[in-house]
Amino acid sequence: MLLYERVDSPSTKAVSNDAGKLPGAIERGIQKENLKFVHLKALFSIEHFRFMRSLVDSVVPLTVVEPMKETQEKLVMLVLKLLTNFLLSYGLRTKKAIRGLASEWVNSLLSLLKCSKYMRFWFATSALFRHPERFVEYLLECPNQEVRTAFSRLLAYLAYFSHNDGPYVNHSPVYGPASSDIIGAPTSREDQTLSDCIVEAVLNLLNKEVGEHERHISQYFYFFLTYCSFSHAERSQLLKMRLPSLFIALALGEGPALIGNRHHATDFSRLYNVVSVLVRCYDVSRHMIHCVKEAEPAPNPFYELSQPEAMHPEIVVALFENQKYLKKVISENASAEDTLQLFKFLCWENPSISRMVLTTLLYQVHFSGARENVG
Structure with missing residues (x-):
């Protein structure tokens, strides 16, 4: 029997050890990608959504305490920031089997927003007007009707809660004051409230986005139907913006948005309901x-x-x-x-x-x- 043994010289050992080692930049890149994969897998898991639900439910009872202590208010604000980033970044984009009902998440968010105008101002500035593409994404582009309806309801209630919050300055470069082609009598900048800013931001979608996503137009008009159903103050606000004349023009194909496709019928039922209430x-x-x-x-x-x-x-x-x-x-x-x-x-x-x-x-x-x- 013959036995063979490999004998490496010092130079051969050095070459073999270096040949099996990845460059530092590539190794760090692989570790980063692996960490990102594990992170995303954990985010889109039922356990993570259950944890977030338990965390929010433990804080919601504090929102009905009056007056709220400073420590309680800080805790509610912290959970509001966490829940906002969670829902609008990936929570509402997750399939229903993991996420649950979108309406329940929105109800929890509204419970926190109801606490104070500072929380509402923070949410509108940080979550909406700094990311104006979210109006289009969740109100028109989203393929899930439940999510579109829940987001429309979120905007309507946020505008309702902030009706008497006082002046609000909107610095959004995209969805700022609505043009005179959209509303007849825009609110003066000094007296503008957060409620005015939200309504005008939604109205500004008529410039382009509504015509591009008219299959989902029902949830767009659902925002106005929900908002005008609250009280006389909201109806008077929409009347000052001359919303009935704008919607009548839209239904007749004479408005600023090119709505109506010869390939399918456009659902104007909620538009008719809004005009009926306001007229x-x-x-x-x-x-x-x-x-x-x-x-x-x-x-x-x-x-x-x-x-x-x-x-x-x-x-x-x-x-x-x-x-x-x-x-x-x-x-x-x-x-x-x-x-x-x-x-x-x-x-x-x-x-x-x-x-x-x-x-x-x-x-x-x-x-x-x-x-x-x-x-």
């Missing part, structure tokens, strides 16, 4: 005529405001002269409760509108009946 805040007494000559018209019981505001000229033209918008609402959204309330409001002591509504409804009944007989 009932206008004073229509000058358009009311009693059936008996020289008799005073009966008070309209369908007002949304105790002190209705004067109707803008373009609204008068769209509702009482042109009537193209009203016919469009009847044809596309006649079964909605808000549509029913709108026509009750407009038809009250108004023969002209009543005649138009009845004629349009009878025509639709006749047309649909004839189509069924042909089929």
Whole structure:
């Protein structure tokens, strides 16, 4: 039997040891990538989301304590920062099986934002206006309807909570004050509140982004529907921005955004609901005529405001002269409760509108009946 043994010279040993060692830069890069992989794997795990849920739930009871101690306020602020970065960086982008309901996370976030205006100011500045792309990402681009709806609700409640917080300066270069093409009467910069900034930021999406993502347009109008359902103050704010005339123009294809695609029908149902609520805040007494000559018209019981505001000229033209918008609402959204309330409001002591509504409804009944007989 022959045995062979390798005998290395000193030079051979040095070469073999160096040949198996990676350069320092490559080794550090591999370690960094491995650490990043493990980090991401831990972030997108059910255990991590459960830990965050337990942490937030342990702090939420402190938000109802009045007055809140300084240490408690610091703790709530710390958890707010942690939860904000967690949700908007990757939490809402995670699949539902790991994340859970987006509405529950938003409810927890709203519980913290309700504590003080300083927390709301921090959240708006750091989480929204410093990252203006999040308005588009979570309101329009996100493929998950639940997340879009939850984010729309988050914006609406944040604007509602901050309505009486006082002046707020928005330094965002992208979503600053809305242009005059979008809103008719922008708030002066000195009196602008965080609520104004949020509403104007959402309105500014009409310049481009809404037209590019019109398949998800329902959640966009859900923000305004939620916001105007809170109180008279929010409705008055939207009326000052002349939102009804803007939305009527959008529905007729005459607004700043190019909405409407010949390949699929655009869902304007929530737009119609918003216009219905806001139109009932206008004073229509000058358009009311009693059936008996020289008799005073009966008070309209369908007002949304105790002190209705004067109707803008373009609204008068769209509702009482042109009537193209009203016919469009009847044809596309006649079964909605808000549509029913709108026509009750407009038809009250108004023969002209009543005649138009009845004629349009009878025509639709006749047309649909004839189509069924042909089929």
